[in-house]
Amino acid sequence: MKRRDFVQLTGMGLGAMMLPLSTMGSNIAAEALLEPGLDVAAKKILADVALNTARNLGASYADARIGRYLNQYVFTREDKVQNVVNTESFGVGIRVIAEGTWGFASTNDVTEDGIKKATSQAVAIAKANSKIQKEPVQLAPVEAHGEVSWKTPIKKDFKEIPVSQKVELLLDANSAAMNNGANFVNSSLFMVNEQKYFASTDGSYIDQDIHRIWPTFDVTAIDRTAGKFKSRSALSAPMGMGYEFLDGLESEKLVGPAGLKLYRNSYDIIEDATLAAKQAKEMLTAESVQPGKYDLVLEPNHLGLTIHESVGHPLELDRVLGYEANYAGTSFATLDKWKSGDFKYGSDKVNIVADKTQPHSLGAVGYDDEGVKTKKWDLIRNGILVNYEAIRDQVKIIDQNESHGCCYAQSWNDVQFQRMPNVSLEPGKEKYSVEEMIKDVEKGIYIAGRGSYSIDQQRYNFQFGGTVFYEIKDGKIVGMLNDVAYQSNTQEFWNSCVKICDESDYRLFGSFFDGKGQPPQVSAVSHGSSTSRFKDVNVINTGRSI
Template identity: 45%
Template sequence: MKRRDFVRSSALAAGGVALVRTPPGRAAAQGPPFKPASRLPSVDPATRDLLLEALDAATSAGAQYADARVGLYLDQRVGTREEKVTNVSEESSLGLGVRALVNGSWGFAASNELSRAAAARAGRAAAATGAANARAVRSPVALAPVESYGEVGWSSDYEIDPWTVPLGDKAEYLLGLNRTALATKGVSFVNSSLHFVKIEATSATSEGTIAAQRIIRTNPSMSITAVAPDRSDFQTRGAVLDPVGRGWEFVRSRMTTGAVEVWASEAVQKLSAVPVEPGAYDLVLHPSHLWLTIHESIGHPTELDRALGYEANYAGTSFLAPPSEVLGRLRYGPDFMQIVGERTSPGGLASIGWDEEGVKAEEWPIVKDGIFVDYQTTREQAAWISDLTGITHSHGCSHCQSWEHIPFQRMPNMNLLPAEEEISEEDLISATDDGIYIESRGSYSIDQQRYNFQFGGQVFWEIKDGKKTRMLRDVAYQARTTDFWNAMDMIGGPRTYQVGGSFYDGKGQPGQVNAVSHGCPVARFRQIRVLNTGAGGRG
């Protein structure tokens, strides 16, 4: 079966999804800063010709605006299982996509063929599709103004390009870590893998910006399974690390022998963990877990297209609607809650120089002092709320998965800022009488308006009288989005701030994935409903 058939036909297809971000005005939280290896790409003359040909064909065929991109998308994967390498692969895809706005309506065409004739055909086809759609349009699309930047370049902030490291070295690196995991008594299985992405893309708009950009992303993963001696149970420690917009140096510094020893021992401990007693608990959520709750319960509902019904047939709508009733009015959480959207953080998965519409990356507040103040926007969307926000420009959230996908609004990096004072994780735990501490992402599910969610995790510890006591299992918590965030009563300081993220945030039809990062400190939430997911989840 084709993967896309399975995904498309399935309700599993719902959109879902560590690095260091320096919160504004605060020091880097973790480890030494990575040195940038900025080798800024420049616009290749042959690529420029193709893009201009496509834009010219689209505008000559009636488009009032067009954008186009030529991109080379590289993926490299190494996967292992126990002492075996299960796969080694490289993928590359090169092509051109053109989007045209005709009579206020969008059309798109893409081809893997790279010639001036093919570029012109794609430009005309995009314009023709736009014209065909204009019959089903009431109000024409209007684009927010943007500066013309000319030819510009941008690169991810990485130290070692993963493509310069031999694949054999990568495989050996993983096999060495597998040996470490298997040396732990009780561990029966281990899977580990590395997935690297490199994108060399040049985008152009009919308004005079051509941006050559290089994106490097790294996704290390490992899952360690312990099976009970009598086969009555098995437990897995997975989701050990999250992807980042950095290079090979991230693997070397974070996927270490010492770290694997901890994860392996957690897998074994999970076998003897105590089933959680359902009830209300105070939750202390580690950043390796909390980032996904931010993604699902703040990231998705603040997509403006979604709030206005553009995703109604797929991912759903949003409780943050209509904008006139929630912007500047809705209390998301406590006064100290600050959420920012940004595409500028070094190492951020959604970080970029210029978006697909030629808008320069920026940072802006989404939740300020606990109040919801702004959405994520593209140029088409900015004017929909500018009378409410006073902001007339796009926040630069136009993105497409590859040359063959239509650009649309996608999530930027979104972060919960830490407290200004140095509050430690220990401070949160010692202030908690009856709670549960949760690390890393587990199962997650949220409804189509982002009210009701349920999250699991990887490692759960009981907190009694200010101390982590014993490991728990089968824990999931359910809550209503704004109840949950308003129950947040403590957050850690800059030293507890960490960044998580995903390669696979899904949205749109046809589905496109987007890589996105979320930074946050450790945080505590009072009296959240916890259930036991054992016994078929029916308990």
């Protein structure tokens, strides 16, 4: 399955059916989500069984991850509930280094005997692989943290909210859309709780409780006389928050151009569905874009996807080295460009950071799946490529001795490997609003929300669409447009960035099911930015209006 098709399907709720069994787990009753599971003391005893067994069998390093993964997904269409899914996945994964080589095994038999068997298998695999290993694995040193814990700072646990309340919210959003001109609407609510325990022979015992949430919908309006239809998806962003994201406890709304409702740290799905229906109807009569060069004003929920594809993926070190190509290809941002010290990835306005600590982001955790304390670091500073995304067995390749803390596995049943952290564009330092930005544009297009896209296997040449498009003439929004997509290459595009709004406009975009690897794994990651202006970008007419 193509990666971009997978991303689009997740917005419709279908992507959940494509997830590996280890992520989905077994079906359970909603009330079973509230069961406490193993306590920390029991987890430590079981983890020590793995670590001691690995040492006794000759492993020079071992880590064990005991994971309980809880999911609740709610799907509706118009006035009906399509499905409510509650799942639990529980097991342990053991990773070792023996004779200089990695080995991994996992089991859902979370007993001392089950863990001993899995650990023995992991060591046997490592020793078998060592016969063809060309050079031994070298791990960057990591601090021994002892017994520590970290939790997503939530105010409302989704597991404690009745399913009926969630269903009612989605059906109310559907009703609002139908009452304002939509002919069809479906809505979904994805909620995830990862209860993860990590222990290693380095001396860390880390207990983490991680929460994520994503409300989304898609509305369609039809002109039966003309035989046309248009759709508008939600302008929500998945977040590393509790259910308070949907009940207004962190209410912080921004009003954008053309009356767009933009959300930060809270989301009003009924309000967004109401506006979506009206905009879908407006799209039915909107003009088709004239191809040419335009200044693009890109809002954060849109720009996040461009950051994800043209910065986040190409700066994953395994892609740079050619070790990884699944789902997203390799990378044009090769080591020689970084070593030169002057590779102009973007204009001097462009400062892009990786950050696994960012509040409310999908990628926020206290420690990664190698027991490394998470942090923030520069990827691009004043437009210059300065670093990559790397983990313990990679950083030596770029002459560094500290992991970036971005190692992750989608479940206990999967081996952890390098994954994209939150990758974000820093806001402008000077006070500058979206309204002021639009006033400075003579010929441009304002784009909000994510849409279809295409990018080559080196993450260089690309094309991006969006959710809604508005034409800008002489500093004013003059009307909605259809069939808009822009084409560029990564370096040309980021060097065309001429202005970025200040932090008052800063918001997060998120990818809830980002695929990578073979066998494939998914992860969740956010990308922050403020509305940004890109000068003289080539816009094409997709010709998809019906």
